[in-house]
Structure formats: C-alpha cells, structure tokens
Amino acid sequence: MRHKKVSDPLANACDIWHIRQMENSENIRVLIDMIDKAAEELGIAPASLCRSATGNPRLYPRLLIRAETTRADFERVANWIDEHPLRDRRMKSQNGS
Secondary structure (H helix, E strand, C coil), X not given: CCCCCCXXXXXXXXXXXHHHHHHHHHHHHHHHHHHXXXXXXXXXXHHHHHHHHHCCXXXXXXXXXXXXXXXXXXXXXXXXXXXXXXHHHHHHXXXXX
C-alpha cells in the first residue's frame, strides 16, 4: 500500500481522508462485532438485537454493507490517487494544460 509523507497540503488532506475512512470502517466493524457477540449471548439474531435497540430492523444488514463499501471506496480512492500524482495534476491545471 502507499502513504508516503508529503509536504503537499492537498496530498496531506487526502491522507487525512484516508485515515478517517479507515477509522469509520474500523468503527463499523467494532459495532458489528459488539452486536454479533451480544446477539449470540442472548440467543437472538443480530437484526433482532438492532431492531430492539434502535427500532430499525434493517440496521444490521446496512452496517454490514456499509463496512464493506467504506473499505472498497477507500481502496478505490487510494489507488486512483496513487495512479494520478496530485502535484502533477495541479501543475497542469495551473498551466492551463
């Protein structure tokens, strides 16, 4: 994976975005793990636990999808940034190219 230390503010902003996306994905995974463990101990389905806790029976499957899409989005954006040097793109746009 990438993540070189760069003094370019735009690149640093992208690195901060990457870190936040990874944290979001990890937080969702922690929540899913908590739900799974509690549901197993209670002998109920994770969706039932979520429905009881929040009134939203669709929360659990949505969390699963969100965790996966957040990680996939992170990878797609990180790969695109790696393949398109930001400094070069900014210089081209400033020169009118």
